[in-house]
Amino acid sequence: MCSSNDHRQANIRRLRLLGFGILCVPLLAVSSLAAETIRVPEQHKTIQAAVDASQAGDTILVAPGTYKERIKLKAGLILKSTGDDTKGTLGLKRAEATIIDGGGEQGEGAGVTMAQRSTLDGFTVTNVGVYDDAKWNKHHATHGEQQSHEHIGAPGTAGIGVIGVTCAVTNNIVHHIGYTGIAIQSAPSKRCSPHIYRNITYRNMGGGIGSMQKSTAIIEENICFQNFYAGIGHDDASPTVINNTCYENIRAGIGISEGSHALVRGNKCYHNRRAGIGVRTGGETRPIIENNECYENDMAGIGTREEAAPLIRNNRCYKNKLAGIGSRTHATPTIVGNECFENGQSGIGQQSDAVTMLINNFCHHNKASGIGFAPCKAGRSTLINNRIIDNARVAVGVNGGWTVRLVGNELSRKGGMPPIMMVFNGSEVTLTDNIIRGGGVAGIRVAGKIRAENNEFAGTSLRKVGPPNFGVWALPGSDVTLIANKFHHWRHALQASEATVLATRNKISDFHGTALVIQNAKVPANVFDNTAISANPKDKVVSISGETGMMQGNLLHKPAD
Numbered sequence: 001m002c003s004s005n006d007h008r009q010a011n012i013r014r015l016r017l018l019g020f021g022i023l024c025v026p027l028l029a030v031s032s033l034a035a036e037t038i039r040v041p042e043q044h045k046t047i048q049a050a051v052d053a054s055q056a057g058d059t060i061l062v063a064p065g066t067y068k069e070r071i072k073l074k075a076g077l078i079l080k081s082t083g084d085d086t087k088g089t090l091g092l093k094r095a096e097a098t099i100i101d102g103g104g105e106q107g108e109g110a111g112v113t114m115a116q117r118s119t120l121d122g123f124t125v126t127n128v129g130v131y132d133d134a135k136w137n138k139h140h141a142t143h144g145e146q147q148s149h150e151h152i153g154a155p156g157t158a159g160i161g162v163i164g165v166t167c168a169v170t171n172n173i174v175h176h177i178g179y180t181g182i183a184i185q186s187a188p189s190k191r192c193s194p195h196i197y198r199n200i201t202y203r204n205m206g207g208g209i210g211s212m213q214k215s216t217a218i219i220e221e222n223i224c225f226q227n228f229y230a231g232i233g234h235d236d237a238s239p240t241v242i243n244n245t246c247y248e249n250i251r252a253g254i255g256i257s258e259g260s261h262a263l264v265r266g267n268k269c270y271h272n273r274r275a276g277i278g279v280r281t282g283g284e285t286r287p288i289i290e291n292n293e294c295y296e297n298d299m300a301g302i303g304t305r306e307e308a309a310p311l312i313r314n315n316r317c318y319k320n321k322l323a324g325i326g327s328r329t330h331a332t333p334t335i336v337g338n339e340c341f342e343n344g345q346s347g348i349g350q351q352s353d354a355v356t357m358l359i360n361n362f363c364h365h366n367k368a369s370g371i372g373f374a375p376c377k378a379g380r381s382t383l384i385n386n387r388i389i390d391n392a393r394v395a396v397g398v399n400g401g402w403t404v405r406l407v408g409n410e411l412s413r414k415g416g417m418p419p420i421m422m423v424f425n426g427s428e429v430t431l432t433d434n435i436i437r438g439g440g441v442a443g444i445r446v447a448g449k450i451r452a453e454n455n456e457f458a459g460t461s462l463r464k465v466g467p468p469n470f471g472v473w474a475l476p477g478s479d480v481t482l483i484a485n486k487f488h489h490w491r492h493a494l495q496a497s498e499a500t501v502l503a504t505r506n507k508i509s510d511f512h513g514t515a516l517v518i519q520n521a522k523v524p525a526n527v528f529d530n531t532a533i534s535a536n537p538k539d540k541v542v543s544i545s546g547e548t549g550m551m552q553g554n555l556l557h558k559p560a561d
Helices: 004-017 027-034 047-052 093-097 133-141
Strands: 037-040 059-062 065-068 078-081 098-104 119-121 124-128 160-163 168-170 173-175 182-185 195-197 200-202 209-212 218-220 223-225 232-235 240-242 245-247 254-257 263-265 268-270 277-279 288-290 293-295 302-304 311-313 316-318 325-327 334-336 339-341 348-350 355-359 362-364 371-373 379-384 387-389 396-398 402-407 410-413 421-423 428-432 435-438 442-446 449-453 456-459 470-474 479-483 486-488 492-497 500-504 507-509 514-528 531-533 540-548 555-557
Touching (some): 492 500, 540 555
Parallel strands (some): 065 098, 078 119, 124 173, 168 195, 173 200, 245 268, 263 288, 293 316, 302 325, 316 339, 325 348, 339 362, 362 387, 379 402, 396 421, 410 435, 428 449, 435 456, 442 470, 449 479, 479 500, 486 507, 500 514, 514 540
């Protein structure tokens, strides 16, 4: 049997016979012509022995079998299992049949350590370090709530290690590793951009794939499931993460933290024990999360917290147990053009002093609110041009501690008794150029403070008797300013009791009896220059009991012919 060195010498002799002086042949051409295919176990019993005998440009083909070793590749080397790309039970058949067994606690280094410009194609890598099934089951049962908060950049021994090199890792299956399945990080002063493509990672005691320490990998079309942390995790890295599938991981399907600026696009994240995609730890964590599908996760579809500042756009988040998109603990996301529906709580939910910008989202058929704001100390949000349709309770619910501005939104519900919008005590809401449409007890039921200007309150089922049916229902202690709004098909445009009221230049039609009703005013109610339209001359524009202030210019008009 000839050695690889014998093959190289034969190539050199052939060049001489053809009349080429070896010293005159460009080095690149010699390297290309001298590239060899080395076979394991025919020529070398172990993979590492074949690697040691190889040089850049060589291809090592490995026959099916179990190889109990850990591999350290050389630069420019291709390591590939034999066979074609026929599908097997989980991955490719050749990957399932060609196994690198790292020996558990025995041995040093990753199962496979990649080198610059090297390729690893079509292997199963397993049994590197200690996989702990009891620990996995414990934390799966508790949604990872009792896991340590050690970030994925902590030291460990990976199934496949990509440290400071640009390389290709493709068609591999990595499972039952005591740490992260595929770990990527840049070396000091040397960033790497490997291509991690069509691998399967599962049941690893870290993440399925971990992108760390300034690396800029392309992580594409991988399947990551049942990993101890995230399916794909980021720690101070900026990879491109596209078209992956992440499910049943103990934490998020995709986790982004510690200053990462990842581009996360076109992924499917479902049935994860926490969020489908989770973003956290600091204002320098600024990923772009777009065109992903996050569904049936045990927490939010996409969740952001701890001052993180992602751009979340054009995603579909549905049937998650909590919010479709959730923000908390001082997170500052910009949330644009997403569709959130049939989630267990809000379509988009905010809590604990988040600061959010919500633009052009479509939130419908969620089991609580379309957009919800849970009680906090000092949260802020701006809502622009969102459609918030047919949610089970309210379109928008604003609890105490929030300052919220709504511009150009559509809030509506076809049936049901709850108000379209609820503004709780301790909150402050400004509404401009919105349409609030539906029935129920009110367009807006307010216990806090609102200023509404140039909005349309469109009732759909005027009730003259029975449960309340008011455009704005102002509860005791509330503060209501209504300027230049249109109200129609409500029993009263305003029903206020023991509230502070200013109402001017509003236009009210299709009401019953009195357009603006203010009872037991404790401070002067200022109601002036409003117009009510009714064919019944007995109808009134305004009725006030208690303290009155400015009352001029309120007019009752007949409808136009």
